[in-house]
Amino acid sequence: MRKVRMRVTGRVQGVGFRFMTKMVADQLGIWGCATNEDDGSVVIEAMGPDEALETFIEKVKASPAPYGRVASFTLTEDTTIELRQKFYTN
Numbered sequence: 001m002r003k004v005r006m007r008v009t010g011r012v013q014g015v016g017f018r019f020m021t022k023m024v025a026d027q028l029g030i031w032g033c034a035t036n037e038d039d040g041s042v043v044i045e046a047m048g049p050d051e052a053l054e055t056f057i058e059k060v061k062a063s064p065a066p067y068g069r070v071a072s073f074t075l076t077e078d079t080t081i082e083l084r085q086k087f088y089t090n
């Protein structure tokens with residue numbers, strides 16, 4: 001199972017971005033969490049099979065929220081991310 005951490009900036013808070021990210025994760029069988037940060041970004045920890053995770057990453061880059069807009073996106077592989085059994089939003 002692959003584990004990644006993503007940080008997205010842009011119009012990603014107050015537009016349903018985390019909620020829609022969770023919906024996409026649930027549809028694809030991705031586990032992890034999405035958290036609003038004080039700087040206006042959203043940090044997403046995600047884990048799952050490679051193909052599903054790649055689809056999830058592409059959907060996050062394109063903004064799963066209709067009124068959201070991703071201005072920048074960073075992705076880091078991180079094997080130390082805590083294993084979760086579903087996708088949470090904080």
